[in-house]
Amino acid sequence: MLTVSEDLVLREAIMNLLASRTAEAGGFLTRAELSSFPVGSETRRLIDTSRGIWNPRDLNATLSIVSSPDGPYDDRDVDGGLFRYDYRAGSTAGDNTKLRRALELQLPVILLRKFATGSYVPIFPVYVVDDDLAKRQFVVAVDEALRFIGRPDELSEVERRYAERVTRHRLHQSMFRGMVLHAYNVKCAVCHLKHGDLLDAAHITADSKETGLAVVSNGLSLCKIHHAAYDRNLMGISPDYQVAINRKLLDEVDGPMLKHGLQEMHGARIALPHDTKARPDPERLALRFNTFLSV
Template structure:
């Protein structure tokens, strides 16, 4: 396949994946194995291996990275993700990853969140082949393909790379894990339209203990996320929704009445798995801020 045609196919795949990620946060193996692209079914993942090299494509299409797996895939500096060679030969499945680098073709990084469930990160670029360490360097942002030395960034490049990694890797993975834990519904109002759901931090991103893990997250629709971030809505450590006293005294349209005021005193909808439930210690700390603002 001509590289320009192949690039267009990959762009069509990314468009479809963007729709799925927006709606669900994650993509299941069944979806990966038979996803309709431009009116035709297309496999986007290997059945048994972590690298998928379709016969009709010149380069690798997707790679799987499992944080709990046997490989030491990891973020490397602020700009790159290190992806280990497949065990065994330095060639084999690794050969088409080198072709992705040579041709500048973007690939998909699949981050495993549970067995058979992945958060897709795309487009990702293979920018270096680190043969001595048996790994490839993946750039999560297109512009990072063109820095002089991706392993040694200058201060401006490093600041940009930090933002890129946060936006391209951390945020989608956090959202995917949180929405999956809450079964794609708002923990306050139970809205199930995934496109309208966010993963809200209990302790804010960038603050001590504000790490992107499910117990520090809440699945919230956009109105309740905005209300939570501005302390118009709070969640007590015993999982009860509270609305800022100033809002409870207002008189406005149906959104205020039904969307916010009627949520006061409602029990939070919790994830089925106890390990995914919001940290009560974090909720208590955040609830203190809410109470202070409600004055």
């Protein structure tokens, strides 16, 4: 078994590589990719074959935990701004022992949020910050900023609100991007660019609004140029899925990016997910398109 310092170095290396690979892939990875992940000259498993807690033999503590929400998000898992993860069924020992060691040694862990068969959004580093024996749950901070703010039952109202906001943002936005890009097969709906690290999950109804839910039907997979144009109402998408470019941009003469990236998209039909339930909500598109037209 590695020393604790060696263990930490390895985890950091894995997470740095995981960040790069996840960005390239569009915010999510498959079970196959997680089961055979290249780290330097070796290949390591980042997920257990069948269980939710992965405890590699050479590591001092759990490396990853899997969460499978019933729906796109399950805020019942969030209590006081911290994520709650159930013990593995059975005794309090077994697989739970190494997850408890992650708490004792303050070693970072990878949270894998499952959203479709064989598809996961990695959220990391997360830290086990409490062991609630009475509820048979571990309490997990999903953001570095929340590691030291205290136990859930000891937080002030201000701390609780802050923690809940940070946690939901971290969980929801990561899941939103992964699910939207997965639905669009990691491709820009407008120009069909397929580089995951150049793609965003754009909200149709802004997430700052009460109805701006982080659900796939409120999302569009857009490259960064088209996302920026959409957010600034330089580009609109009609309820019948047609692209419209702001008249000033259509009349402007600039360079090849403007011509090929925006002007030539005017009137084109966006690519849609194969799953009809994942397609953009026409009512949301209509409201947003009216804003575009008014500008």
